[in-house]
Amino acid sequence: MATQKLYAGAKLRELRTKNGSTQKDFAAKLGVSLPYLNQMENNNRPVSTTVVLALASEFGMDVTELSSGDSQRLVSDMREILADPLFEGDTLPLADLQLAASNAPGLARAFIKLHQSHRQTHERLAYLDEALGREDARASPSPWEEVRDFFHYCDNYIDAVDRAAEHFARANSDGKTLKATAIAALTAVGIKVSFDDMAALRRYDPNAGILHISSRAPQETQLFQLLFQTAMTRQNSLLEATLDLARFHSGAARDIAKIGLANYFAGAALMPYQTFLTSAQDCRHDLEILAGQFGASIEQVAHRLSTMQRPGSKGIPFFFVRVDQAGTITKRHSATRLQFARFGGACPLWNVHSAFETPGRFLRQLAETPDGVRYISLARDISKPAGRFGAPVRRYAISLGCEVRHAAALVYADGMDTSRSSAFEPIGISCRICERKGCHQRSVPPLERQLVVDPDLRDVLPYQVE
Structure with a gap:
């Protein structure tokens, strides 16, 4: 199989500018001629293996960033x-x-x-x-989109917040549980924690200095909410500094982003980066093993796996998505080449929709997108009961996946024939931009294709795509 050529002109220019080097000096450090560097920076020639090695040795660059997506x-x-x-x-x-x-x-x-x-x-x-x-x-x-794009273009990894959470989790030198450490951290700033029989998961009364946590909620949810409040109080300066750098256009977007950053801290403290990465690799990314080991939910583990993109210590690039029963995407992130539709639902051929039909089970799927990239996708339903009879149950389905070249590192790929082309189901992103001609689940015609309407022919679709 031919090796895919690597074009990274923009990143080369960015690195050279960051180091204040002229093209001549930069070319000398990379061991190439000035015309060759110029051609690479303009994407007229691919980055050679010699240049990749020089970038790593001379500039300490994480070369995986050259194709970061x-x-x-x-x-x-x-x-x-x-x-x-x-x-x-x-x-x-x-x-x-x-x-x-x-x-x-x-x-x-x-x-x-x-x-x-x-x-x-x-x-x-x-x-x-x-x-x-x-x-x-x-x-x-809604300002939700602005916040979503902020995390999207950060690869869903916020280094300063992630490292602060990791440091907090490692501070248990006296052997206390993370829950006890979080309660102690809140107590130190004058906040009393009370576990109450209430419908809301968390309610903070700043005037009384009391944090109310629902005793009905699962243990992992209680801990997550404690860590969230810890971030909002003990890490407020860090969160505000991060928000300043993001430069949101509205106060509402900034407020939503702060909640997102506090949630990020909670997940990163619950599953500290290096410890979690090592455990994930050891168990071959078994979500149930990781959930038990870190006291987290399946959804929390899947979401955390999609954030493991620390420079110099990256995990497998995963995509993670959550959909409701109507097929609307409520959470999405991709560190892979697979990108989700910004608006509307996900492709109906994707196994995430079938997860609602098989509660409590993991569904596996080998899929191929129109660009020819192949993935392994894992889907499961997630139910969130309110903790009392008669209360509505929120139901979602989540999907976690990666490119099939990482299949050997996933326990869920065992027994799947990734070498057979026919094993991969064709999926798309959004019907409006999907190039597939014969999809039987197409809802609207593709805008980039010409249509042929034949009144004498009625196939699966009432038109043909050229």
Whole structure:
């Protein structure tokens, strides 16, 4: 099998600029000629093995960052934006988008932000129409998307917060449990912890200095909420500094992001990076073993696995997604080349939807996306009862997966024939941008393809895709 060539011009330019080097000095340190460096920086030539080794030895660069997936994310986001009816008739070839993402990533991000601003303005006007009683109004905008994109482009890994949580978890020098350590940390700042029979998972009364935790909640949820409050109080300066760097456009987005960062701290303290990474590798990423070892839920473990992207000590690049029973994505992250639709539901051919039909079981799937990349996907339903009779039960399904080249490191791949092409089911991202012609589950036509409508033929779809 031919080795895939590595083009990383933007990252080479970024590293050279960061080090304040001229092209001539940079080329000398890499052991290549000036014209060769110029060609690599403009993606006219791939990065050679010699250059990769020089980047690691001369600059201490984590060479896995050369193909970190930023380009794929930008291409995916631009393709979905171009599926907006606003750009009808202005379809761009995939090669042009890939060229823009690799050669001019700053311009690509500016294009994405511009479209976001346009759409948010349109939605604000639609919300005003709704307030005035018009029938064609759309829903009001939400700052959730801005926060989601912040974590998305950080690879869902926040180094300063992750390391602070790891340090907190390691501070149990006297042998106390993490729960006892969290309670002691809160007590030290004048917060009393009370476990009460209540419907809410957590309620903090700042005036009385009392943190109420639901005694009905599972033990892992109680601990997570204690760690969340620890982050909000003991790590407030760190969270605020991180938010300052993010430069959110609205106060609401900043508030939501702070909750997200506190949740991140809680998960990272519950499952400290290096200890968790070693355990995951030892048990071949068995979610149930990890949940038992760290006192976490299956969902918490799966989510944590998707954040293991610390430079110099990266885990397997996983994607993680959670959907509700309507198929709407409520959580999503991908450190892989697979990118989820920013709006709407996930591909109906994906096994995450079948998890609702088989409660309590892990479903395995070998899947291939239209770009030819193959994945192994694990899905399971997640139920969240309220702890009392008659209370509504929240039901979700989660999926965790990675590229099939990592299958040997997953216990869930045992017994699956990853060498047989027919074993991989074809899945897509979003019907509007999916290139598959004969998909029997297609909901809308692809915008980048011409349609043929034959009144004398009715197949699975009422049209044919050229």
